[in-house]
Amino acid sequence: MKINRRDFIRMAGITAVAGLTGAGTIARLKGNSLEAADYTPPAEALKAKHWGMVIDVSKIATPEDYQRMMDACHIPHNVPGFDNPKDEIKWIWADTYEHTFPGMEHPYMNPEFKEKNFLVLCNHCEKPACVRVCPTKATFKRADGIVVMDYHRCIGCRFCMAACPFGARSFNWRDPRPFINEAAMNREYPTRTKGVVEKCTFCVERLEKGEIPLCVEKSNGAIVFGDLEDPDSEIRNILASTYTIRRKPELGTGPSIYYVIGGGGHVRESA
């Protein structure tokens, strides 16, 4: 086919016009969004710049104390109970001194502490290693310092589990549904599915309703929850007046969970 310059320019012009208007039409048809639709945070939500916790270990003495807080978390959050420890899912649990504060044990230390269990959970780090390694941004840090997961995005690569120095993450090797007590299941809260990682959420779903985390509520004053960036908050008063330690500070992740080891009445008496 022969084509002269004039025809070529004419065809190119018509094609360009058709292409541009066609794109506009498609965009208009595709524009399935709605006007006036708006998204806002709930009015009654608790707000903070950096949520944190102080745990007074002297106030958590008996195995029943740990169990009470673990149940308070695990049952409403539909955390499955696997009989095989290899499959275990845990959001909050108890661990030994050596595992909680490794490198700080010595042969002459107070046997009470050496044999004691410590309540541990996700540290909601200032610089969370799990967030850095997540390839899909399924794990992310919110503006209020809480490290949470979007399970929809989790591909189960378990990089976060390798990165987390606190073992705060659990992988669903099996379908968790059959291992959740059907009668106690919280039907207002989702479960997880096989192939995703899960962990403590600092009860973001409760903070949105203006409620404090479940473990804090059930701690009888052993855990204080508050805004680390508010100098007048109760948690800051405790941190300013009491000797507190964090887990593995040398790793530089900046945990937001502080431990009062000696006790001594600096943490409030009751919730």
Add this chain to the structure above:
Amino acid sequence: MYNGGKIIIGLLIFAALVTSPFWTNAGRKVDVPEPKVDTPAIKEAQAALGKKEVCVEPRSFMRGGHMQLLNQWRDSALRQGKRVYTNSEGRTFNISLQNTCMKCHSNKKNFCDKCHNYLAVSPYCWDCHIAPKEEERAPAVAAGSEMAPAAAAPEEAKL
């Protein structure tokens, strides 16, 4: 063409096999799915608002765009903490599949599954989200107690 007869017969058999779903289904009447929106919660909302369409957005939009809306809801609530949705009429809703959507659409089998099965799509919502109990719903409807809080969901911010 070498072995032409065999090739043509082979091609015909192949074409027949490939198109067999069309032949076997030809003329068979398959009803267009009609998802049921007659749950007690929806009926109460209709009575309270005095109109037929009481969902978060108009039916025409929801029919084609509920998946985009659900994605936007998920990202807004989970990633930005914005859990309150104000719709184009100014009504507000708590963003939650289990606690808002399914409180009205408590008939997953006659609502979600109707179209999803018809179109052979299987969204994996229910791997994690807990579907409403339907077997137990029928007697509970008569009692009415279970549906009372759900009925309040559409017209007010249930947070």
